[in-house]
Amino acid sequence: MKTDRDLSLPAMLVTVFLWASAFVGIRAVGDTFSPGSLTLGRLAVGAIALTIVARPFSTRLPTGRPLLLVVLYGVVWFGAYNIALNAAERDLDAGTTALIVNVGPIFAAVIAGVIYKEGFPKPLMIGMGIAFSGVVLIAVSTNSDSSAVDTASTTGVILCVAAAAFYAFGALAQKPALKHMRPITSVWLGCLVGVVVCLPFAPALIDDVGNASMHDLLWLGYLGVFPTAIGFSTWAYALKRISTGKAASTTYLVPAVTTLISWVVLDEVPAALAFVGGGLCLLGVAITRLRSAPRPDTTPAPVDESPAPSR
Template identity: 70%
Template sequence: MPRTSRDLSLLALLATVVLWASAFVGIRALGENFSPGALSLGRLLVGAIALGVIAWPRHEPLPKGRPLGLIIIYGIFWFGAYNVALNAGERHLDAGTSALIVNIGPILIALLAGVFLKEGFPRPLLIGTTVAFSGVALIALSTDKDSTAVETASTTGVILCLLAAAFYALGVLTQKPALRYVSAIQSVWLACIVGVVVCLPFVPALIHQLQEAPAKDILILVYLGVFPTAIGFSTFSYALKRLDAGKVTATTYLVPAVATLISWVWLDETPAALAFVGGAMCLLGVAITRVRRRQRLPARAAAP
């Protein structure tokens, strides 16, 4: 693979990490004025329109058969069901904790990709995944819990975010083979359209809540549609098209650390010192997953 492709993939992943981390905080900020379904529909609708402006002039042929079926699958589960589950979960959990739970997804992806996508289990991937997940666990331990919180509400949030993590894993594993036939932008654009169709029952709620919401919240909703959705999913898909699914999703272990930092600045949620240690471990783990084994050069044939 050309060096420029690798470098662009890394930049695309870093952009994805920042944008997806900001999405967790944005969703949390909109929880009071937008219901989970309406927020999902609004975000996907904005994303579909933004990507349509880019994708339509490219005149790419629409996929058919198996590629189209794969797009429909991850459009339903990753773009539709995932967003609704995550938005609902963040009504019970803070942004950082939600990001931590959802990032169980890359572990499922790495393991399942090794089996179903034949990517194997290289040692750097396994070691890096372990180190990064240990960092995630440290951040989770550092998260302050309100002693007066209702136990069932917390349990509901955890279950919903675990469900979102499962949809995330299913989405990546079905998008990876679809990217052999479609571009990254088209794959996200079509999935957004599928997600919009899935969320159509929430049209009345979205219309009502848009009328009641302050202008600031509407701008945040537009931000979620353009940046974390249209751009963030496109940069992720760009990297996923070129790299192994396990390595790409292992990089998203950085999301909880970045989300914690953003929520600290935006929502005034101060992380504990242990969270910074966990964030450093996430960085180290991601670096390990990107280590490539040196291939041994074949021995020279003996001179006659």
């Protein structure tokens, strides 16, 4: 019998490139759109694109617990994550932001350890310590490097760490929700929830659009169609077929791709020590994916107390 071909790997590679480009796009329009208005505009464009292409109303929509999961990741990931990320990139360049946000898988592991009772193995604790030392190094690196584009402010780093936590919560909530709906439907619903959450920013979005150049509007459209509608859909497609850990581990490529794109498009390069800090972040995350060595079995072998056979 013919089975569907698994395209999870190419789907994740598409996600990596589009999400990496999003960091650059956010940085490019950061002076035109406020964090809230940019989030609302991006999600609105994404929701419209998905409504036209996916025709989500033609499928059965989730109810009950799956719908609650949709609301959770819609608020936390599509809403709060994007607002925190947009605000962070006002202080940090695109590459540095991507490096810090990439500690998100660590938060996912911690949350899974609490909620799913997976525990806190030694590799997780060691990796967390290394990754957070990398975050600290990034936070202070550009103060001693005058060639850096911007000073990596404490506020920007804190916002990045918050965004990483929001990403982790969102990914963990979306995984079980995908059992009840198509990947593209899950993204469409997440966009709609995010739009509702961000409606208070509608007046700011109207003002920002009125003052935006065609270049800024094109970037806004790009962020909504490509990293949001397409990038999240390819992510959801892969996430439905592979574990959350495997999907998250692929996104470790995002910071490197972001740095290359921002170098070409924005002429931005993180400070020298920021690369070292980013390397520590990636090393720490990689260590958290190691398996703990099995404990030796010290239980004494049972003694055979049965009577000896008669001779």
